[in-house]
Amino acid sequence: MKLKKKDQVLVLSGRDKGKRGEILQVLAEAGRVLVAKVNIVTKHKKPRQQEPGGIQKMEAPIAASKVMLVCPKCNKPGRPKLDRLATGERVRVCRGCAEVIL
Numbered sequence: 485m486k487l488k489k490k491d492q493v494l495v496l497s498g499r500d501k502g503k504r505g506e507i508l509q510v511l512a513e514a515g516r517v518l519v520a521k522v523n524i525v526t527k528h529k530k531p532r533q534q535e536p537g538g539i540q541k542m543e544a545p546i547a548a549s550k551v552m553l554v555c556p557k558c559n560k561p562g563r564p565k566l567d568r569l570a571t572g573e574r575v576r577v578c579r580g581c582a583e584v585i586l
Contacts, residue, residue, distance in 0.1 A: 485512050485548055486564055486576060491585075493551040494561040495522055500546075504554060508543065516545035557583040 487493065491507045500522045509518040525544045531537030552561040555578040564576040564585055576585040 485510065485515070486566070487517055487548055487551070487553060492554040492556065493517070493519060494554055495519070495546070495551055497550050498523070498546065509545075510548075511545055514545070515548050517548050517551060518543055518545050519551065522546065553585070555580060555583065555585060557581050557585075 487507060487510055489507055489510055492504060493507060495501055495503045495505070503522050505519040505522045507517050508520050511517065520543065523544045523546045524541050527540050527542050529535075529537050529540055553564055553576075554561050555564075558578060558581040560580050562578060562580050565579055566574055567577045568574055577583070578585055
């Protein structure tokens with residue numbers, strides 16, 4: 485998966501189509517990502533000893549195929565390509581501006 489935590493992404497489809505957000509968590513085995521302020525669901529929590537119950541709003545994971553990485557340099561969404569540096573390290577490179585994405 486070419487997405488990492490703290491990457492800026494654009495949602496491509498669904499009810500939140502067009503929204504941008506930061507990745508909070510990557511669930512690689514499930515092929516899903518948790519994006520801040522996107523795919524908000526209501527969760528009914530049962531009261532516990534330490535915390536009260538009630539209805540809470542929280543982010544739910546969405547499929548990684550439904551988001552696209554936004555280049556921090558040119559601020560445009562696009563699919564990054566993987567290149568190797570002279571040191572042998574693999575890095576993500578923006579196809580639009582050819583800048584290395586950290």
